[in-house]
Amino acid sequence: xxxxxxxxxxxxRQAKGCAEPWQxxxxxxxxxxxxxxxxxxxxxxxxxxxxxxxxxxxxxAFARVHQEVYEAYGHxxxxxxxxxxxxxxxxIEKHVMCPV
Numbered sequence: 001x002x003x004x005x006x007x008x009x010x011x012x013r014q015a016k017g018c019a020e021p022w023q024x025x026x027x028x029x030x031x032x033x034x035x036x037x038x039x040x041x042x043x044x045x046x047x048x049x050x051x052x053x054x055x056x057x058x059x060x061a062f063a064r065v066h067q068e069v070y071e072a073y074g075h076x077x078x079x080x081x082x083x084x085x086x087x088x089x090x091x092i093e094k095h096v097m098c099p100v
Contacts, residue, residue: 037075038092039067041082 013021042063046056054062070077078095080088 035074035076036078036095037070038078038080038095039063039070040080040088043082 010021013024018024042056042059044056046052046054046059067077080091
């Protein structure tokens, strides 16, 4: 589990009087984020729910925006291809080091 989500950091800084903390120099480089980003490939369909209202085509466009932004900020991107969950998890685990 991620200890602090970006929204938590933004809320905390806003509570201290900074209206747009993401505009501060070093906000992204504050050590909160890791350089490696896993891009989970879509399975080829979307099941709409109350929370997920976009179409499959819209989801692909949304994914492209994420990829472009992560690249622009210098993150290393790792594609995780479609497949069974256990295969995807195994691929990610090969690249993630957890302190013991």
